[in-house]
Amino acid sequence: MKFSKNTKITVKLLALAASMLVFAIFVMPPLYDAFCEITGLNGKTGGRYVAVPAAIDESRTITVQFVASNNDNMPWKFSPSVRSVDVHPGEAADTVFHAFNPTKKDMIGQAIPSLVPFKAAEFFHKTECFCFNQQVLKAGEEAKLALRFIVDPDIPENVNTITLSYTLFDVTGRISKNIDKNNTESAREG
Amino acid sequence: MAHGPQPGLKRWLYTTNHKDIGTLYLWFSFAMFFLGGCMALIIRAELFEPGLQIVQPEFFNQMTTMHGLIMVFGAVMPAFVGLANWMIPMMIGAPDMALPRMNNWSFWILPFGFAMLASTLFMEGGAPNFGWTFYAPLSTEYAPPSVTFFIFSVHILGASSIMGAINIIATILNMRAPGMTLMKMPLFVWTWLITAYLLIAVMPVLAGVVTMMLMDIHFGTSFFSAAGGGDPVLFQHVFWFFGHPEVYIMILPAFGIISAIIPTFARKPLFGYSSMVYATAAIAFLSLIVWAHHMFTVGMPIAGELFFMYATMLISVPTGVKIFNWVSTMFKGSMTFETPMLFAIAFIILFAIGGFSGLMLAIAPADFQYHDTYFVVAHFHYVLVPGAIFSITAGVYYWLPKWTGNMYNETMGKVHFWMAFVGLNLTFFPMHFVGLAGMPRRIPDYALQFADFNQMASMGAFLFGAAQVVFLFNVVRTVMGGKKASEQVWENPQGLEWTVPSPAPYHTFSTPPILR
Numbered sequence: 001m002k003f004s005k006n007t008k009i010t011v012k013l014l015a016l017a018a019s020m021l022v023f024a025i026f027v028m029p030p031l032y033d034a035f036c037e038i039t040g041l042n043g044k045t046g047g048r049y050v051a052v053p054a055a056i057d058e059s060r061t062i063t064v065q066f067v068a069s070n071n072d073n074m075p076w077k078f079s080p081s082v083r084s085v086d087v088h089p090g091e092a093a094d095t096v097f098h099a100f101n102p103t104k105k106d107m108i109g110q111a112i113p114s115l116v117p118f119k120a121a122e123f124f125h126k127t128e129c130f131c132f133n134q135q136v137l138k139a140g141e142e143a144k145l146a147l148r149f150i151v152d153p154d155i156p157e158n159v160n161t162i163t164l165s166y167t168l169f170d171v172t173g174r175i176s177k178n179i180d181k182n183n184t185e186s187a188r189e190g
Numbered sequence: 191m192a193h194g195p196q197p198g199l200k201r202w203l204y205t206t207n208h209k210d211i212g213t214l215y216l217w218f219s220f221a222m223f224f225l226g227g228c229m230a231l232i233i234r235a236e237l238f239e240p241g242l243q244i245v246q247p248e249f250f251n252q253m254t255t256m257h258g259l260i261m262v263f264g265a266v267m268p269a270f271v272g273l274a275n276w277m278i279p280m281m282i283g284a285p286d287m288a289l290p291r292m293n294n295w296s297f298w299i300l301p302f303g304f305a306m307l308a309s310t311l312f313m314e315g316g317a318p319n320f321g322w323t324f325y326a327p328l329s330t331e332y333a334p335p336s337v338t339f340f341i342f343s344v345h346i347l348g349a350s351s352i353m354g355a356i357n358i359i360a361t362i363l364n365m366r367a368p369g370m371t372l373m374k375m376p377l378f379v380w381t382w383l384i385t386a387y388l389l390i391a392v393m394p395v396l397a398g399v400v401t402m403m404l405m406d407i408h409f410g411t412s413f414f415s416a417a418g419g420g421d422p423v424l425f426q427h428v429f430w431f432f433g434h435p436e437v438y439i440m441i442l443p444a445f446g447i448i449s450a451i452i453p454t455f456a457r458k459p460l461f462g463y464s465s466m467v468y469a470t471a472a473i474a475f476l477s478l479i480v481w482a483h484h485m486f487t488v489g490m491p492i493a494g495e496l497f498f499m500y501a502t503m504l505i506s507v508p509t510g511v512k513i514f515n516w517v518s519t520m521f522k523g524s525m526t527f528e529t530p531m532l533f534a535i536a537f538i539i540l541f542a543i544g545g546f547s548g549l550m551l552a553i554a555p556a557d558f559q560y561h562d563t564y565f566v567v568a569h570f571h572y573v574l575v576p577g578a579i580f581s582i583t584a585g586v587y588y589w590l591p592k593w594t595g596n597m598y599n600e601t602m603g604k605v606h607f608w609m610a611f612v613g614l615n616l617t618f619f620p621m622h623f624v625g626l627a628g629m630p631r632r633i634p635d636y637a638l639q640f641a642d643f644n645q646m647a648s649m650g651a652f653l654f655g656a657a658q659v660v661f662l663f664n665v666v667r668t669v670m671g672g673k674k675a676s677e678q679v680w681e682n683p684q685g686l687e688w689t690v691p692s693p694a695p696y697h698t699f700s701t702p703p704i705l706r
Binding site for chain 1: 288289292352355356359360363364391393394395397398399401402410413416417418419421424428431489490
């Protein structure tokens with residue numbers, strides 16, 4: 001079968017439009033994440049880091065400050081146990097954050113890290129972090145949330161202070177939404 | 191062979207005629223222009239005085255959002271598509287558009303899309319209230335329930351635009367009369383060809399971004415939700431990847447219209463035709479790589495800020511080429527000042543002002559002061575109202591005698607022009623000052639010291655609105671009757687559209703014209 005000139009160009013242009021749609025939904029978000037990870041844009045820190053033996057650079061001291069805040073209407077009490085620690089690059093350090101659920105219901109929280117200056121983001125490694133998991137706190141329960149990190153010895157010369165901030169999100173609804181929906185639907189049916 | 195339109199309403203529902211569809215697009219856009227205009231007047235009435243008088247802040251936010259959406263997607267874009275439908279086949283000597291049935295469809299889904307969008311005003315929780323840029327999480331986590339209708343309506347508008355663009359490209363590439371080479375095409379055809387490619391490149395991105403919103407809202411994904419590992423800033427990148435080319439989609443066809451009108455009334459051929467074509471292509475290319483200048487304040491690395499700053503400033507070079515060419519066309523011409531020419535000259539002057547404030551905004555360090563103030567509002571209204579709206583108006587006055595066979599009323603046209611010109615400057619010029627002084631955009635109330643300039647702006651807005659009523663009256667009267675127009679209408683205008691009778695017969699160029 002022979003296609004007319006108009007059919008050919010229509011098919012080509014539709015294919016272009018479809019590929020731009022795929023580009024927007026399936027390529028741009030991963031591309032953006034990869035870009036952020038490489039450049040430290042938005043202070044996005046990486047995932048779990050497997051510690052490699054490295055010499056501790058005792059000539060330098062980096063102050064790591066901790067900030068904890070709650071997103072929107074998150075009712076938990078959330079705070080770092082210390083405001084800041086001084087570490088040498090290459091040395092592993094531990095700290096804990098406190099979280100307390102003062103409400104009368106069981107909730108799930110998720111902490112999202114962000115770090116300034118951005119250029120330090122790729123040199124800040126977390127070997128253990130509560131932000132890797134969601135935190136389940138029953139009504140009135142409290143917890144100590146552990147963080148273990150290493151500042152990379154390759155961190156740029158002019159960085160002396162790093163501020164690590166955690167924002168705590170209430171993800172109870174997001175997680176249990178589907179369960180609730182099923183419950184109400186079956187309740188309605190019943 | 192020669193058969194006319196079907197009688198009655200069926201003509202408009204079933205039509206595949208490019209002139210009918212062009213007319214439908216133009217009237218639809220005119221209706222949306224008035225709807226969006228009424229919303230603007232509600233905004234300006236509320237801002238006439240500090241404090242809350244007329245509307246509540248929630249409704250005010252819905253008005254700013256709907257005004258933007260309706261003007262961009264309902265008034266400006268369909269008007270340009272309408273002009274393309276009417277003029278492109280006649281300008282290139284084609285009997286009709288390449289894909290007439292798709293043409294019918296791409297128009298007729300529009301009213302449904304906008305009915306869906308407008309119906310959100312009557313829904314529980316109100317219409318979308320997050321601004322026409324619908325930044326997440328305002329448009330996801332904090333959005334009214336009607337946001338889902340907004341998303342589907344954007345899908346429909348996007349589908350309509352993509353089909354329209356495909357049709358225009360197929361028409362221009364496949365349907366030109368023998369001898370009509372690409373570099374002989376009128377600039378309106380050229381600018382539309384480039385615009386259509388931009389549309390196909392970025393409208394799917396808009397559809398993608400609203401689809402991601404839909405999934406975040408209803409299907410538990412976290413593209414833009416930080417709680418689930420997503421990033422709201424990603425929304426801004428994807429949106430402006432669409433949004434910046436979109437502003438050129440709304441201005442490139444305008445360049446084509448102005449390039450048709452200036453030579454006619456200066457009685458000189460257009461200066462620098464080929465440089466106009468290359469400048470248009472250069473602007474279209476640059477528009478794809480400057481999006482982040484809308485988001486200098488989100489926290490970008492300095493290299494990013496510098497790249498987007500310089501790339502943005504680079505756009506002023508091809509734009510300057512165009513302004514230079516129009517002025518050179520007028521230089522030493524035998525100019526007369528009929529209504530289309532008045533609008534075209536006002537376009538050049540006022541669009542240049544909007545371009546200059548755009549350059550100010552492009553300076554990344556200065557943008558931190560201007561960001562989200564009324565200075566931005568002044569800037570984009572200076573490029574869109576005298577840019578898109580004035581050029582469409584100029585085009586309508588220029589080609590209306592060809593469409594209807596009747597001359598419009600010149601006096602009324604001039605009254606329309608001067609009311610619109612004064613009203614526009616009175617409305618938007620003071621906004622530069624209140625913006626520089628720190629008045630934020632999208633607020634229903636403001637500090638007392640901004641009252642004088644805001645009162646001027648509100649009075650200007652109502653004058654501008656009244657001018658458009660004069661326009662509507664003039665158009666309706668011309669359609670009904672009036673002095674008969676000749677085939678040429680103007681004095682020796684260039685282009686194939688002036689070789690057919692006025693009004694243009696239902697079918698033109700059924701046999702291709704012979705080009706000199």
